[in-house]
Amino acid sequence: MPTGKPTREEIRQVARTTASLLEGHGMRCCVFGSAACAAFGAKLNRVPRDVDMLVLTTRDAEYIKRLIADSDNNYTLVRSRAPGQTYKILWLSLRGNGRRCKVDILTPGTLGLPRVPSRNIAYPTQGIPCMPLIALLGMKLRGWKDHRNSHEVRYHRKQWDDVDDIKELLQVCVDQGFVADANQWLWMDEQFRVDMGARMLEFVQQELQTKELWEEIGFEFEVEEGSWDE
Numbered sequence: 001m002p003t004g005k006p007t008r009e010e011i012r013q014v015a016r017t018t019a020s021l022l023e024g025h026g027m028r029c030c031v032f033g034s035a036a037c038a039a040f041g042a043k044l045n046r047v048p049r050d051v052d053m054l055v056l057t058t059r060d061a062e063y064i065k066r067l068i069a070d071s072d073n074n075y076t077l078v079r080s081r082a083p084g085q086t087y088k089i090l091w092l093s094l095r096g097n098g099r100r101c102k103v104d105i106l107t108p109g110t111l112g113l114p115r116v117p118s119r120n121i122a123y124p125t126q127g128i129p130c131m132p133l134i135a136l137l138g139m140k141l142r143g144w145k146d147h148r149n150s151h152e153v154r155y156h157r158k159q160w161d162d163v164d165d166i167k168e169l170l171q172v173c174v175d176q177g178f179v180a181d182a183n184q185w186l187w188m189d190e191q192f193r194v195d196m197g198a199r200m201l202e203f204v205q206q207e208l209q210t211k212e213l214w215e216e217i218g219f220e221f222e223v224e225e226g227s228w229d230e
Contacts, residue, residue: 006094006101007047011035014051014092014101016127021071027064028056030121032113032131032139033104034165039125040133041175042168046161050102054113054131061105065090068105075103112142112195114188133173134184138192140166141199163207170213180218 006014015031022029031039033052038044055064065088069075077088091100108115114135122130131139144162147155178184185193204211204221211221 003096003099005047005049006099008038010094010101011038011048011051012125012128014094014103015039015053017072017092018051018053018068018103019127019129021068022053022055022064025067025071027059028118028121028129030054030056030116030129030131032136033143034161036130036136037140037165037169037172039128039130040122040136040169040172041124042165042172044168045164050104052104052106054106054108054116056115057107059107061107061110062087064105064107068103076100111139112192113139114192117187120187132184133169133176133178134180135188135192137166137169137173138188138196138199140169141196141203144203145199163203166203167207167210167213170210170217173217174213178217 012035015035019029019031030036030053031051032054033050034044034046034048035051038048055061057064065077068090069077074093076091076093078091080087080089090103090105092103093100106113116131116135120132120135122132124130130136140162144159144166147157147159147162150156172178188196200214200219201221204214214221
């Protein structure tokens with residue numbers, strides 16, 4: 001009987017199961033975060049802890065969580081322990097005594113998440129819809145910047161996992177011949193692109209060895225002058 005935290009295969013299965021359930025209710029969705037990086041083949045330094053799911057709907061996240069839990073009794077909702085918070089956390093039970101995996105449900109606009117068009121959703125692993133590579137990099141850069149600026153030690157330390165994830169994701173892009181041309185880039189709103197560009201430059205200034213990888217996928221930098229171009 002399995003014990004401990006979710007395995008890589010369990011993370012993939014949680015993503016498949018949740019996506020299938022949502023699609024059965026007519027809701028388009030895509031995985032982002034570390035689980036999506038792993039689905040694309042990034043060699044992460046750890047097993048993803050949970051599944052981050054972007055649901056492309058105007059419904060709020062709490063409604064979607066209730067819908068999932070009401071549709072499959074393997075999902076449960078647990079009230080957040082954070083002081084003053086009323087939202088609930090969605091968990092999917094796994095094989096083994098008390099084992100479970102957290103499923104974070106988010107909607108466009110939350111944390112700056114973009115609304116991904118259906119045509120741009122990627123399927124790098126069978127049955128797992130994923131945020132496209134360019135937007136996934138953008139969200140990873142946001143996480144890195146937020147963690148780097150955090151005054152809480154537990155969050156501040158996560159920046160190094162973000163750095164590793166971004167490097168691995170860049171390598172995936174290069175290996176797959178990905179190029180950030182207009183079709184890959186311009187569907188995102190202007191603010192997302194501007195913010196991503198600024199964070200990209202900061203990242204290259206800190207991790208200068210990644211400059212060539214960024215350039216291989218279509219970006220140009222003048223790091224000394226603090227500018228970038230696509």
